[in-house]
Amino acid sequence: MIVYFENLTLKIAYKIAKILAKTKITASQITITRFIIAAPISLYLFSRGTYLHNVLGLIFYMSLAIFDWVDGNLARLTGQASNLGKLIDEVLDRIL
Numbered sequence: 001m002i003v004y005f006e007n008l009t010l011k012i013a014y015k016i017a018k019i020l021a022k023t024k025i026t027a028s029q030i031t032i033t034r035f036i037i038a039a040p041i042s043l044y045l046f047s048r049g050t051y052l053h054n055v056l057g058l059i060f061y062m063s064l065a066i067f068d069w070v071d072g073n074l075a076r077l078t079g080q081a082s083n084l085g086k087l088i089d090e091v092l093d094r095i096l
Contacts, residue, residue: 017073
């Protein structure tokens with residue numbers, strides 16, 4: 001079952017990356033935005049402790065995972081892959 005959901009999220013991330021590849025949005029912008037916006041929101045929701053807040057926090061946290069794959073796919077699709085981008089992504093992933 002877990003493999004099914006992982007494959008599903010990978011497919012979703014790839015489709016989002018294909019759409020974003022047609023724009024001027026860069027993979028680094030996705031990485032930084034994911035960290036600045038979604039991480040604090042999910043942490044805040046988890047800190048509230050109610051069932052509803054935990055479910056919403058989980059949804060935001062799952063969006064973090066999906067967009068982690070989106071930025072990698074976007075970098076590869078647009079030829080933006082770089083050592084600096086990879087480093088930024090890895091550092092922010094570790095912090096999260």
